[in-house]
Amino acid sequence: SQKIEQNSEALNIQEGKTATLTCNYTNYSPAYLQWYRQDPGRGPVFLLLIRENEKEKRKERLKVTFDTTLKQSLFHITASQPADSATYLCALDARGYQKVTFGTGTKLQVIP
Amino acid sequence: GAGVSQSPSNKVTEKGKDVELRCDPISGHTALYWYRQSLGQGLEFLIYFQGNSAPDKSGLPSDRFSAERTGGSVSTLTIQRTQQEDSAVYLCASSPRLAADTQYFGPGTRLTVL
Numbered sequence: 001s002q003k004i005e006q007n008s009e010a011l012n013i014q015e016g017k018t019a020t021l022t023c024n025y026t027n028y029s030p031a032y033l034q035w036y037r038q039d040p041g042r043g044p045v046f047l048l049l050i051r052e053n054e055k056e057k058r059k060e061r062l063k064v065t066f067d068t069t070l071k072q073s074l075f076h077i078t079a080s081q082p083a084d085s086a087t088y089l090c091a092l093d094a095r096g097y098q099k100v101t102f103g104t105g106t107k108l109q110v111i112p
Numbered sequence: 113g114a115g116v117s118q119s120p121s122n123k124v125t126e127k128g129k130d131v132e133l134r135c136d137p138i139s140g141h142t143a144l145y146w147y148r149q150s151l152g153q154g155l156e157f158l159i160y161f162q163g164n165s166a167p168d169k170s171g172l173p174s175d176r177f178s179a180e181r182t183g184g185s186v187s188t189l190t191i192q193r194t195q196q197e198d199s200a201v202y203l204c205a206s207s208p209r210l211a212a213d214t215q216y217f218g219p220g221t222r223l224t225v226l
Contacts, residue, residue: 034214041219041220042219042220043116043203043205043217043218043219043220044155044203044215044217045217046214046215046216049213049214089154089155099145099157099160099168100215101157102147102154102155102157103154104153104154105154
């Protein structure tokens with residue numbers, strides 16, 4: 001069956017360091033993968049989309065990689081700040097279907 | 113322009129009652145999605161609309177759940193005979209096009225069934 005796995009344990013890092021979050025999937029052949037940020041009590045907010053033919057994508061302090069061989073995406077936040085503390089969700093499309101499936105998210109805590 | 117809005121923001125109801133949750137998508141967005149998020153859980157897909165039709169209802173948990181969308185805009189999610197396990201945050205999202213591209217989420221409705 002199709003599965004998306006994100007580290008359910010919270011990730012605590014020191015301010016200024018690079019945070020790296022992982023999204024692994026099985027039994028998918030996604031055309032693209034998305035990362036969202038969710039703050040408590042709010043809906044997710046789109047951050048980045050990376051397509052299957054792209055290895056890496058950047059946006060300001062954010063970087064996403066997509067390895068379709070390893071079936072893994074890495075999400076990096078460089079020079080992390082306490083304001084980056086949130087839950088980060090990855091989402092994959094199911095090729096041919098008009099929806100994406102979300103992972104359970106990883107909670108990031110950036111410590112001042 | 114305005115984002116996705118949902119109402120009510122909070123709803124407390126008694127077991128067995130019916131509830132209606134409303135979603136106003138971003139104007140012009142063709143696709144509309146409903147998700148459910150329980151405490152500490154990921155987003156559970158419920159239903160997807162393309163215009164007024166719902167080609168994918170596969171996520172609805174039971175026949176107590178139904179949804180409609182009128183005029184290609186506002187959508188309502190109805191839960192009949194609510195149960196305590198229905199307690200969750202119900203999130204609505206819309207996206208501009210047919211494909212499941214970037215989704216814009218509303219703030220959600222927190223439903224508590226006593």
